[in-house]
Amino acid sequence: MKTKRGLQALVVAAALFGEAAYAQSSVQLYGLVDAFVGEKKALNGQSAVVAGNGGMTAPFFGLRGNEDIGGGTQVIFDLESYFNVQTGASGRTGFPNDGLFSRNAYVGLTGRYGTLTAGLTPPLLWFSTIKFNPFGNSFVFAPIVLHSYIGVNGQGVFGDAGEWWNTVYYSTPSVNGLVGKAMYAFGNDPGHLGQNKWTTQVSYSNGGFATSVVYQQIKFSLTAGDLDTVLPGLTTQSVVNVGTSYDLGFVKFFGQYQHIWDSVTTGNVGVDTGQLGFSIPVGVGWILGSDAYSKSSGNSSVYRNTWAISYDYPLSRRTDIYAAFLSDRASRMSLGNTFGGGIRTSF
Numbered sequence: 001m002k003t004k005r006g007l008q009a010l011v012v013a014a015a016l017f018g019e020a021a022y023a024q025s026s027v028q029l030y031g032l033v034d035a036f037v038g039e040k041k042a043l044n045g046q047s048a049v050v051a052g053n054g055g056m057t058a059p060f061f062g063l064r065g066n067e068d069i070g071g072g073t074q075v076i077f078d079l080e081s082y083f084n085v086q087t088g089a090s091g092r093t094g095f096p097n098d099g100l101f102s103r104n105a106y107v108g109l110t111g112r113y114g115t116l117t118a119g120l121t122p123p124l125l126w127f128s129t130i131k132f133n134p135f136g137n138s139f140v141f142a143p144i145v146l147h148s149y150i151g152v153n154g155q156g157v158f159g160d161a162g163e164w165w166n167t168v169y170y171s172t173p174s175v176n177g178l179v180g181k182a183m184y185a186f187g188n189d190p191g192h193l194g195q196n197k198w199t200t201q202v203s204y205s206n207g208g209f210a211t212s213v214v215y216q217q218i219k220f221s222l223t224a225g226d227l228d229t230v231l232p233g234l235t236t237q238s239v240v241n242v243g244t245s246y247d248l249g250f251v252k253f254f255g256q257y258q259h260i261w262d263s264v265t266t267g268n269v270g271v272d273t274g275q276l277g278f279s280i281p282v283g284v285g286w287i288l289g290s291d292a293y294s295k296s297s298g299n300s301s302v303y304r305n306t307w308a309i310s311y312d313y314p315l316s317r318r319t320d321i322y323a324a325f326l327s328d329r330a331s332r333m334s335l336g337n338t339f340g341g342g343i344r345t346s347f
Contacts, residue, residue, distance in 0.1 A: 024068040031061030031347055035085045036140070036322075038340015043152055043333040051086055053093050055342040056138045056312075056322055059085045060103050066110075073111035080104040092139070097222060102163055115171045123164050124181055124201040125157065125216045125241055132212065132243030132256050134277040134288040135308060140338060141324045143292035143306035144256055144275040152330050153302040155271050155294055157260065158221045158230050158237055159197055165222075177206045192224035208247035215240050233265035252279040254290070267299030285313035288324075302331035319345040 036055030041047040053059065062080035069075055080103035082092045091098030101120065108117030126137075129149075135142035139150065148157045164185040172180045180202050187195030196219055203212040216239045220226055227234040238261040245254045254277035262269040277290035291307040310324035321343045328336035 025066065027063060027065035029061070029063055029347075031059070032057055032344065033059050033085055033347075034342060034344040035059075036340045036342025038338060038342075040338040040340075041336050043328055043330050043336040045334075045336065050340075052140065052340060052342070053084045053086045054138070055140045055324065055340060056344055057136065058092050058139060059083055062104065071111070073109055075107070076110050076115075076117070077107040078104045094139075104163075106167075106169070108169075112173065114173050115169075117167075117169045119167065120163055120165050121167045121169050121183065123159065123185075123197070123216060124183060124199045125214045125239060126163075128201065128203075128212045128214045128241050128243045129256070131210070132245050132254050133275055134252070134254055134279045134290055135310070141308045141310060141326050143290050143308055143326070144258075144273070146306055146328070147273050147275075147292045147294045147304060148258070152304060152333065153296070154231055154262075154269065154300060155260075155296060155302065155304060157216075157239055158227065158234075159216075159218045164197055178202070178204050187220055187224035189224035192220075195220045195224035208249075208252075209245070211242075211244040213240070213242050231262065231264065234262055235265065236263040237261065238263075250281065254278065264299065269300045270297045271295070272297070282311070283313075285311055285320075287311055304328075304330040318347065319343065 034054045034057045036052045038050060038052060039047055040050050040052070060080050060082050062078060064078040065076070067075045079101045081090065081101050082098055082103050083090055084093055090100060091102060104121065106117040106119030106121050108115060129144055130137040133142055133144045135145070137145060139145055147155065150156070164183070166186040166188050167183055169183045170181065182200045183198065185197035189195065197217070199214065199216040201212060201214045204210070218237050221230050227237070239258065241256060241258045243256045245252060256275040258273040260271040271294055273292060273294040275290060275292040280287045288310040289308070294304045296302045306326065306328045308324060308326040310322055312320055312322045314320045321341065323341040325339040326337060
């Protein structure tokens with residue numbers, strides 16, 4: 001009888017400890033699928049009817065997890081992969097350098113003293129760019145994303161469209177809405193010890209107000225010593241970005257100012273970019289609008305002006321449909337525009 005009761009107690013204890021152990025760690029599968037149909041004419045290009053990939057958000061899936069190791073500290077990891085919903089191919093359309101996990105691939109620690117990770121991580125400038133504009137990270141309809149990461153006439157931010165390889169990242173805990181962050185990317189190439197990328201950010205949010213200041217400096221784009229291949233004579237690129245948003249309830253405003261310094265052997269170039277945007281609730285959906293203007297100075301005097309308008313309608317908490325139009329103008333190039341409608345769902 002005692003043996004039977006002992007076995008029962010052991011089974012109950014094992015179940016309780018098993019549940020506790022399970023609660024201390026977790027792994028989550030998640031992602032987003034976005035497809036649209038429309039007509040697109042790139043700058044200096046010809047019009048084409050397209051079945052597009054990621055009108056509002058580049059499709060991706062991910063695995064993230066954490067393990068509680070005690071003392072309020074957790075081990076964390078994140079693996080995220082872009083894919084093309086139209087073809088099933090891995091990576092984003094137009095980005096041949098995308099690997100299997102090119103959206104995020106890192107492991108680290110998080111706790112009372114902040115978060116520290118190592119691996120592949122988007123730079124702080126990318127997060128500021130997509131946070132302070134109503135179209136988020138759209139490579140189709142977000143004017144500031146196009147100006148920053150799909151530049152023309154020598155304008156734009158180098159260092160890939162979003163992700164940095166070989167990084168170490170640290171974020172402080174939030175103190176009354178104030179957060180500091182820093183990231184460093186190694187060149188990982190013998191003989192190029194001075195080749196690096198680094199960035200810092202201070203951000204603040206309180207209620208409906210948020211703001212951020214980011215500084216970024218790069219001495220290579222993808223691999224050490226390659227800046228001269230993306231812009232002849234370029235040795236260093238530095239960027240400062242100031243973003244802000246304010247939600248009044250009946251309208252949310254977005255704004256950004258960005259200045260790029262290109263140190264070029266044939267003559268330095270500066271690029272000033274301003275972006276204004278809004279999101280207005282109409283019915284159960286939102287009207288989104290944004291305009292970005294970039295002007296070069298120094299050894300260049302080109303400009304670019306892009307604006308977009310959209311209506312986003314939620315079908316559920318995870319799914320929405322949208323219709324959008326974008327107009328794009330730039331020096332020495334014929335007008336570009338894109339319009340279409342799509343559906344986006346997350347899981």
